[in-house]
Amino acid sequence: MVNPILLIIAPLSAAFIIPLMGYGLKRIVKFIPPLVMGFNLVVSLSLAPKVIKNPIIVFLGGFPPPFGINLYVGPLGILFSCVISLVGFIVSIYALNYIKQGAEQKYHALYLLLLTGATGIVLTGDIFNLFVFYEILCISSYALVGYTGEKAGIESASKYLIQGSLGSSLILIAIALLYGKFGTLNMADMASRIDSVHTMELFFPLVLFITGMGVESAIFPLNAWLPDAHSSAPSTISAILSGIAIKIGIYALCRVIFTIFGATDILQFLMLLGLVTLLVGEFSAFSQDNIKRMLAYSSTGQIGLIVFAMGVGTQYGISGGLFQFTTHALSKSLLFLTTGYMIYRAGSMKISALEGMGKKMPLTSVAFTIGAFSLIGLPPFIGFPSKFMIVYSVLARQSGLYIVFLALVLAGTVIEGAYFFKVIQAIYFKGERKDDRAKEAPLSALIPVIILVLLIIGIGIYPKVLTSILDSSAAELLDRIGYIKEALK
Amino acid sequence: MDFLNNYIFYIGAFGLIFIGLYILLTRKNLIKLIIGLSIVDTGVNLLIICMGYLKNGTAPIFSRKGLNPETMVDPTPQALVLTSIVIGVAVLAMALSLAIRLYQHYGTLDMRKIKEQKW
Amino acid sequence: MLIQSILIIAFGGAFLTYILGKASSALRDFLAVLISVSLTVLIFLAYGKTGEIAFASFMNLPLVLRINHLSWFFAIAIQTVTTLSVIFSLSYMKGKERVDFYYLMMLLCNSAMLGIVLSGDFVSFYIFWEIMSWSAFLLISYNRGGALYAGMKYIVMSIIGSMCMLIGIMSLYSTYGTLNIREIHDLISTASGEYLLFISILFLAAFGVKSALWPIHVWLPPAHSEAPSPFSAVLSSILIKMGIYGFVLILYVISGAALYLGLGGGSFRYILTLLAAITIIIPTFNALMQDDAKRLLAWSSIAQIGYIILGISIGTSLGLIGGLFHFFNHVAFKALLFLAVGAIEYRTGTRDLNSLGGLIKKMPVTFIAVLAGTFGLIGIPLTNGFVSKWLIYKTLILNNHPFLAFAALVGTWGTILYSYKLIHNIFLGQLPENLEHTKPAPASMKLPFIILSVVIVLFGILPGIPLKLINLITASLGFDLLNINIWGIASESGPLNIINIFAAFAVALIVVWFFFLISGKKVVISQDNSYAAGIDVPKGKYHYTVDFYNPMFRMIKPYFRDYMDEFYSQLVKALASLSDRVRRLYCGDLGVYVIYIVLFLSILVISKIGLNLW
């Protein structure tokens, strides 16, 4: 059996090898990320069937928890790890030709670091370790946002940095408080000692966690950095930030709320938070004329939907939320990747500049359309089963208030549909492009796009491939006792 | 006095955190904001350290005879704080380098004037 | 197996056509026609079959296809119209851009509609429904320009509708644990009245949007007028009828007549019939005021949908038969009219009623088609529209709904006015100079005209053919069998006997014709040679039909603006400005962002400590 720690080690070591290789082997540097992420993908997929049956616990320091740091590779972790390595792999293929200007090696190194952080967060069983990986993720994403050195990127990165660091400080305070209370950093151990959240001492850490992780996971009103950062970064980075980074925040949030605190009494609040995030995100996206900013706001909206689904708090609801996470990871990275070359060819991020692209870049345009359809939740694309599950889970609660919430969520979806359809119309049915500069994207960009499209359609038609892992992931989140037992075995 | 003895570190830690927050909320210059962030970080580090602090404690070395395990200081927070300081430094370096580039672009560090990315 | 092969051929054929189109356009055209025709034949073969088959599963729900008389009836209508539209497209689309895409979406939409009527559970129903929605959206937007706005309007309203439907479907699933239509029908009798009402309202919204029930009709006029004409025919004659199918499904197949009539103490039916009556009157007068031929027909479609829903929602066997028959008739004559207007647009390049005229000499076959279509639309005896309208009126009168009957009858007279305007402004009157070299419609356009005209007249004279089938459908929905013969309906409270009318007409026409022939000679003179009581008629060509009903317009225009459309535009404007405000939360000032974070934290703390909210 492959040791799951390789999932973290491989990208981490590769990230540090890349700058060294920069001295002689510049040409092949860019092939390392696809290789590493491909390796990660294979490892994750090969681990998945085993993990669904029994989670794998790896002791890092050689001694068992609660004293040593451990990795807890459960279904949830492996689901996230699969999606991270999949999206990471696809985006790195895309980057082969796309990233040309600027510090190429640094880009690749930072990219791998970001994915290291993300993988580490989802696999670790130790709260401080989670924080460390979280910081790796954050710092590398600050750097990636600003790495081109352009005006917009630098500005966004600085703003992102201030807000993100404030958020991580809050998390650190919460960790300190929890450590002071329980004297342990292992999540399972911590969870086993928390009986209820009603005491004030537990309340503060929880609030600090929500706020701190809310910044990275872009919950309203903590998401002010997101539209700036996602829109000014290069498209590959936007794809990875939107597809992976913010979801990792959600993962951390869910771990804390469900596993450590078992705080089921704040779920309704979480739902409300998700709803507000969704509505604000969709409304803000509605009147955007900058395509990447629009996609960024749409990410906020989708995060709201995921948080909303998590807030339903039932097995089915959380499965739906995780499904929506997968949907969004695939669809939004597809959208960012397709717009990447469209913007590159058009020379502007304005939606009006993309008019008539349907003729010049037919495959890219079709892929964009499919991504948008999927995000809106139209069958037969992947967005439909996830929306299906969320709606079902909310209605299964049989409560009037929940139906009102659901109606608002679906209203948000309608707005989302409106602006995506506007872009689709612009691409296909507006304007004529006379200039010959716009041509179809290169093969290295089309292959990842086609892989994503096939995945989106395939899973959309046959969602069963995901249901087993989703169900056991949701069970892992809901079953605290099981988690504690497994981790402290 | 006893109160002060027991809680002086907490007061100090949270005091630093609030000072940092105050700076973040009121100052507009990016450098000052970074300083504020750094102060918050210091406060948090102090908080972590004082979680394991014992008055009149001893080093946590079991192999040396004569040291009572009861009075040993918890070593974990110290390990944590080391990590945290390193992270803090990394963030600080990142922030400062971004500030330099920002100044090159805008000729100012007043965040009220750097508002190109909005809406 | 037959049902599956129908769907496989439909969907596979759509994509195959697209791929083939990249290689050769002639081959693509041939394949498109071949697929449509073979589908028509297949569906014909499926007549009388009933059955249910689970073909796949989705999220642990079996996807079921089923066929019975009801779905066969809708399927044959769908496939016939699509086939004729595809044949019509052969010349209409020649030389236009993105023809491959056009055929793909046309056939995809057709397949999705077949899927809707053939699906036996709500998941597949919903999936096909959405595929239909977005493929139609892509085709409505096809013409660029104003079509973009039309497409947006359509798709947004369509999504709102399907969201309502999604809630309804999921609610049914969470309550009954199944989405099979047959099983839900068995279980639903245990439902409480409120729950049933809740579900019905959700589905009413969903199907109402699609079938353009007033006040959620506003997407229809622009969408139908801006789409490519063959697709307008599909849109108007069958796509909006999917809403009708949905109504029949939810009201009769699932709830059953007894439950439906008792819904909300009968008020649900009352409101539905009232909406249907409004849907007849207002759009009829709106149609009267249009100068764009396709927009006129689009408004007329809404009005005719009003008749169909009125017939269906009245809840009697006669009404349901009338509604379903009128659905079928509307399929025939509205497809014919849209195609004919498409042919005129194809030959003259305009569909503005004020700049056409006198085309009867240039396009005689098209004129006969429009004549047959409008006669059917009005419901002139001996066309199919007459029989269905007669059935609807009769049930309204005999079941004491005189005010609904009034709406229906007044709608008919409004129909005469706009139908005449359509015929007159296009075909009669003087021929403008720029249209003097207009060629007649090509053969591939004439074929659909002839087939549909024959259908209109044939089923007008022999209404028993379709009525027999419809009678079987209503019987399977739990209504009494009516006494139907090939010429009409026999009943005590006023029978209908088309043979008498037909014979009388034939004799009268022959007699009058005879007198016409034996009496004095006629001399054919040019149109310009007309008598104007000594007033000098200018030599230039005049079109005397601009503002044809001007005295009427002056009176009714202030009252028959499309208020709902204005209301929705205001709503959208308000939403857009709201969204612009919301966007300004992200003001770009870092200090404010930090305040957001601190504020969020303090609100959380205060809500717990100060307010103890959670």
Place this chain on the structure above:
Amino acid sequence: MVTVMKILEIIVSPLVALIVGIFFLGLFRKMMARIQWRYGPPLIQPVIDLVRLFNQRGFSHGAVFDLGIILSLAGALVLVLFIPIGGMCPLANSGGLLVILYVMLFAPIGIALSGGEGANPNISIGISRKLILTLSYEVPFIFIILSLMSYYQTISIVEIVKAQAHYHWSLFSPLFLSGVAYFMILPAMLGIRPFDMASAPQEISSGIDVEYGGKYLAFSQIEHALSLFIVIALFVNLFLGGGNLPVFLLKMLAVFVCGVFIHASFPRFRIEQATKYLWFWPTIISFISLIVIQLIR
């Protein structure tokens, strides 16, 4: 025997209608002349005109020009078959009043089609006015028909006549208001003053008839005579209880004479005025009548 009677009815009733209609046309001119202190033409003047017109040359503008006029006359002839004329009603069992409402469309549509082909400005104006006028009087007319049908619970006109024979005339029943409303719209349906704007001779050269000459004008005249007959016969059947042939014709004559007096004493409305009038008083009265019927049932 029954079949023979039926066939006889089918032949006789259009003839009756034709004779009575043409007689009414002559009577109309004679009475108008007498009211205006003129001597006037003889009663058979319309017959003389028709014979002359049939032998004259007629101008045609095309196929639809012919088709329309034939269609309208055929429609009028068929319509006669649906109306009970003193016990004769050849097509009693073919759909009742609802079919009558529809067959009534043939005449105006045929004329309109034929006139449209004529491409004369006066015709266009005439048709526009005629169609608007039709729509205007149909609103109260539908209310009236609906009142009748829901009062007698049948859509068959023969049944309505029978019911009146058993009880009393509709005019002296709760349907009184409907009868009043019908009488108010009767001039509009007949196309006489104050509602003759569609064929105003002085203003638009007789409007829809302007291009007709020879046999076309003859057909138009016959159609006019038949529709005169039909409208009055409907009123007599629906409200005055029908009756056997002589009684029926007498009742028709009475109604017709009233119509002539109205024609003689009013000036012409403009089309907007006509619509406003028809959509106001007759509509309100017939609407109230419909409500009354609903309440008492």
